[in-house]
Amino acid sequence: MSENALLQVQDLRKLFLVDKKPFSRQATYLKAVDGVSFSMPQEEVLGLVGESGSGKSTVAYTVIGMYKPTSGKILFQGVDISTGASGRPLSIKKDLQIVFQDPGSSLNPRRSIRQIIERPLVVHRMIRGGNTRDAVAELLEMVELPPDYMQKYPPYVGGGERQLVSIARAMASKPKFLILDEPTSALDVSVQGKIINTLIRLRREMKLSYLFITHDLSLMRNVADRVAIMYLGKICEIAGTVEFFQQPLHPYTQMLLSSIPVISDQEEGLKPKHIAPRGEIPSPVNLPSGCSFHTRCPYVEERCRQEDPAMKELRPGHFVRCHLAC
Ligand SMILES: Nc1ncnc2c1ncn2[C@@H]1O[C@H](COP(=O)(O)OP(=O)(O)OP(=O)(O)O)[C@@H](O)[C@H]1O
Numbered sequence: 001m002s003e004n005a006l007l008q009v010q011d012l013r014k015l016f017l018v019d020k021k022p023f024s025r026q027a028t029y030l031k032a033v034d035g036v037s038f039s040m041p042q043e044e045v046l047g048l049v050g051e052s053g054s055g056k057s058t059v060a061y062t063v064i065g066m067y068k069p070t071s072g073k074i075l076f077q078g079v080d081i082s083t084g085a086s087g088r089p090l091s092i093k094k095d096l097q098i099v100f101q102d103p104g105s106s107l108n109p110r111r112s113i114r115q116i117i118e119r120p121l122v123v124h125r126m127i128r129g130g131n132t133r134d135a136v137a138e139l140l141e142m143v144e145l146p147p148d149y150m151q152k153y154p155p156y157v158g159g160g161e162r163q164l165v166s167i168a169r170a171m172a173s174k175p176k177f178l179i180l181d182e183p184t185s186a187l188d189v190s191v192q193g194k195i196i197n198t199l200i201r202l203r204r205e206m207k208l209s210y211l212f213i214t215h216d217l218s219l220m221r222n223v224a225d226r227v228a229i230m231y232l233g234k235i236c237e238i239a240g241t242v243e244f245f246q247q248p249l250h251p252y253t254q255m256l257l258s259s260i261p262v263i264s265d266q267e268e269g270l271k272p273k274h275i276a277p278r279g280e281i282p283s284p285v286n287l288p289s290g291c292s293f294h295t296r297c298p299y300v301e302e303r304c305r306q307e308d309p310a311m312k313e314l315r316p317g318h319f320v321r322c323h324l325a326c
């Protein structure tokens with residue numbers, strides 16, 4: 001693992017108990033995250049992409065401390081934070097913030113926008129002395145909302161504006177690292193661009209790092225420095241964004257990329273040969289043997305059904321989990 005990494009995630013596993021018979025030792029677990037490792041330096045945007053149920057939010061909630069890992073390690077600035085939120089120093093909570101997918105449920109409807117943004121200012125002692133009004137106005141200005149929004153309540157502003165309030169709240173503690181869990185997917189298409197542009201600007205101005213979770217692969221082309229693809233709780237490919245889009249090596253990545261819209265003939269030429277999506281994502285309660293993608297992979301061989309491929313660095317910084325990729 002890199003020594004100057006801001007965030008290091010090592011062999012992270014998160015299992016959920018889904019069934020336990022009374023008076024029996026037998027229990028069924030769902031493997032939501034199954035051995036995820038990645039490392040992020042400062043000021044990097046890593047796009048974490050995958051289909052619904054692949055484990056993206058579970059990675060996010062475990063890193064932020066809402067879940068305790070079943071096993072594995074999470075280090076932030078070299079400090080072990082694998083213990084969950086309760087064991088974390090306040091300085092780590094200050095530097096590591098999250099913006100959730102649905103601002104409607106992540107903002108308390110009975111609190112004014114001023115109260116919502118004020119809270120982290122107070123908790124993290126960002127204000128010396130009494131009046132927080134100017135600091136709240138400054139944070140609203142940072143996300144291009146007028147100061148009079150502080151008197152409003154979340155249910156009475158638009159979805160895009162609610163998400164801007166969530167971003168202002170996350171920025172209140174002047175964090176170094178933001179987890180963005182599908183920050184635009186619950187919003188109307190007309191406001192998604194504004195949220196993305198705000199996040200890109202803030203990242204540049206405040207020298208932030210983002211773990212940017214999305215199922216929209218094409219969005220990552222313009223936002224991420226590196227892209228990681230998740231499938232059934234595992235990362236199956238991770239590479240720098242340019243190489244990722246020009247030379248995808250994992251059959252699942254190729255399948256995803258071959259079906260995204262492009263804006264020019266040149267881009268069409270760069271797309272991998274079309275791999276028609278096959279089958280449904282299997283249940284994480286009953287994972288396929290060997291390579292978990294084997295039930296959908298057009299190149300499957302007997303070995304793929306038996307052996308789970310290890311992650312290999314096939315080009316500098318380009319890691320792939322597939323027996324056949326080279
Ligand atoms: N608290 C929980 N208890 C039991 N199972 C859970 C829990 N949270 C998530 N899961 C299961 O873990 C798997 C991964 O879920 P997760 O929400 O991390 O996926 P995701 O990639 O974020 O999906 P989406 O794109 O739909 O948000 C899913 O099968 C989900 O049903």
Ligand code: SF4
Pocket residue numbers: 250251252291292293294295297298299300301304309321322323324325
């Ligand atoms: S290991 Fe085999 S089944 Fe898995 S992605 Fe590679 S070729 Fe396909």
Ligand SMILES: [Mg+2]
Pocket residue numbers: 056057058
């Ligand atoms: Mg999710």
